Each structure stands twice: as C-alpha cells, then as structure tokens.
Amino acid sequence: MWPTAELHVHLEGTLEPPLIRTLAQRNGLPVPAGIDDRAPYPDLQAFLDVYYANLDVLRTERDFAELTTAYLDRAAAAGVRHAEVFVDPQSHTDRGVPLAAVLNGVLGALDAARDRHGLTTGLIVCFLRHLGPEAAADTLEAVLPWRDRLLGVGLDSAEVGYPPSLFRTVFARAAELGLRRVAHAGEEAGPDYVWEALDVLGAERIDHGNRALEDAELVAVLRERQVPLTVCPLSNLALRTAGPDLADHPLSVMLDEGLLASVHSDDPAYFGGYLDDTLRALAVAGAVPESVLGRLAVNAVRSAFVTDARRTELLDAISAHAAGLGLPDPVRVPA
Ligand SMILES: Nc1ncnc2[nH]cnc12
Numbered sequence: 001m002w003p004t005a006e007l008h009v010h011l012e013g014t015l016e017p018p019l020i021r022t023l024a025q026r027n028g029l030p031v032p033a034g035i036d037d038r039a040p041y042p043d044l045q046a047f048l049d050v051y052y053a054n055l056d057v058l059r060t061e062r063d064f065a066e067l068t069t070a071y072l073d074r075a076a077a078a079g080v081r082h083a084e085v086f087v088d089p090q091s092h093t094d095r096g097v098p099l100a101a102v103l104n105g106v107l108g109a110l111d112a113a114r115d116r117h118g119l120t121t122g123l124i125v126c127f128l129r130h131l132g133p134e135a136a137a138d139t140l141e142a143v144l145p146w147r148d149r150l151l152g153v154g155l156d157s158a159e160v161g162y163p164p165s166l167f168r169t170v171f172a173r174a175a176e177l178g179l180r181r182v183a184h185a186g187e188e189a190g191p192d193y194v195w196e197a198l199d200v201l202g203a204e205r206i207d208h209g210n211r212a213l214e215d216a217e218l219v220a221v222l223r224e225r226q227v228p229l230t231v232c233p234l235s236n237l238a239l240r241t242a243g244p245d246l247a248d249h250p251l252s253v254m255l256d257e258g259l260l261a262s263v264h265s266d267d268p269a270y271f272g273g274y275l276d277d278t279l280r281a282l283a284v285a286g287a288v289p290e291s292v293l294g295r296l297a298v299n300a301v302r303s304a305f306v307t308d309a310r311r312t313e314l315l316d317a318i319s320a321h322a323a324g325l326g327l328p329d330p331v332r333v334p335a
C-alpha cells in the first residue's frame, strides 16, 4: 500500500457491527435496531440517523479507546502513516457521557498508536451543525482543558439548512486559540457553502467539496490557493452524492482542474471500506488510473497539518515506495 495520510475519517464512523454488539452487551444495552443498515442510503440524513443510533453503545473511556485502537490498527494496515481523525463530542455528551471519557479514551489510543505502528496522529473536534452555533461554542469551551492535545476543529452532520456562516463566532474563537480549522462543505449543499467555509470560517481544508465544481470562479480560487479537498468517493456513492458508479466520480475532474484533492474514507464501517479498499475500488472502476494513486498519497501528505520535518519523512516514504515498484517518483513527477 502507498504510505499516506488519512485526513477525513469520523471515529464514530469506524464503529463496526461486531464492536457494536460487544459494547451493547458490556454496557447492558439492547443491540441498536439499525445495526445492519448499510449503504446505499437515500441521503446524508438517512445515514446520520443510523450513525447516531449505533454510537449510543459508546459509554466509557474504555469503549472510546477500543474504538480508536481498532480503527488505527486497520488504518496502519491500509498504509496510513499519519491520521487526523474527527470526533463528535456532542453526540456523546448529549447522551450524558462525560467529555473526559470521550477525549481521554480517544487520546490515549492515539498516543499508543505511535509506539505500536509509528503512526502520527491528530484529533479534530467537530461541531454538529444541527445543534447550532451556541452548542458549538459551549463545546469549544468545554474541550479547552484538552486544548494542547487538540489539532483543530471541524464542522459536520446535516449540511443543508446549516450554512457555515452560522458558525462564524466559534470558528473565530478557535482561530484565536491557535486551532486548525476544517469544515464539511459542498457534500450535499452547493458551492455557496464552500465559499462561506473559506471566506467566513477561514477553513484551511474543505471536507468533500464536490459541488465546488459547479462554480468556475470557486474552482479557480481553490486551484490558486491550493486549498485541500478531502474527497471520500465511497461515501459519495453510499449517500448518492456521486455515482451511481465509481467511474462517474468527479475525482479525476478535480485532479485535471489542478485541485489539491486527496482520497479518504469518511465512515468506513458504513460505506464499504477503508482507505486501501477505496483506492483499490477506484483503480478497478477506472475512476483514476493506477498511476495516479501515488499522486493521491502525495496530495494527502501535502494537505496534512504536520511539521515540515514530518512531511518530508512522509514524502520520502512515498518516493521509496514508488522506487520499490519501479514507478516514477510522484513527489517529483506529478502524474
Ligand atoms: N459524511 C458525513 N457528512 C457530514 N457529517 C458526517 N458525520 C459523519 N459522517 C458525515
């Protein structure tokens, strides 16, 4: 597998059915009714309904640690060398789960992965759009005791009807605190949401961004500023925001337009695969030529929030992988 960076994965979206059953039993809870409801979904909200119902089995620090460890072990096997993972604290604190159980469980597992796999990691706390800006601001204040352990903030959950500009104040506060800022935009909603994420929130990366392609001026800005787009092809198929076949996915258009697009897994327990599965599926479907897989890894590493030294290490690993395959170096020779 190409060494790469995972930049768009929701930890709660890595909750596999066997772990749901284990946690339900351990916590004395019924197995959620929708445990086996899998892709495709009619739309984002239909998926989110299943996702929020299933994550109810997560109750203790140990649960969050096990979830995170299982994901990181799987990611390491997929070639991931650096992972910036999303967590949705409000989906847990709203159920009465202590914030400390969530963050200490996740952070402990992230630390342990460094020793086990040499994985570097970062944690991005996402605000749930459907709970509104005041709840997001409260969440940011609540996580401040962990400020030094957090990489950044993000914005996720139901998109249409919750434009980025609603979250202007909380993102400004995050910027003051020196946190990195990312936002889901242009997944279901149009290019106006991507503009707002950039111009109002100061988002440094756009999660998805597919619908930016509908606006030529926006495409030009994304290209000129080389704003990273973290694209999730299997997610887009599962939620019917692209497709119906992977070959119809706009990834190759994004790359042809000179955008800094990279491929990620979003909610791999729900959408049919982890990063290795996704890249294989793209190649098999002819959505991108095999020769582009190295470039996607380079784009991911260029989009990561890492030090220059770590970026160089990751790029060197990609160059070495290409050399081992007898391929041109994608770090120097873009496909
Ligand atoms: N694909 C997605 N879009 C928005 N919010 C999410 N939360 C988990 N997966 C998501």
Ligand SMILES: [Zn+2]
Pocket (backbone or CB within 6 Å): 008, 010, 156, 184, 207, 266
């Ligand atoms: Zn996402």
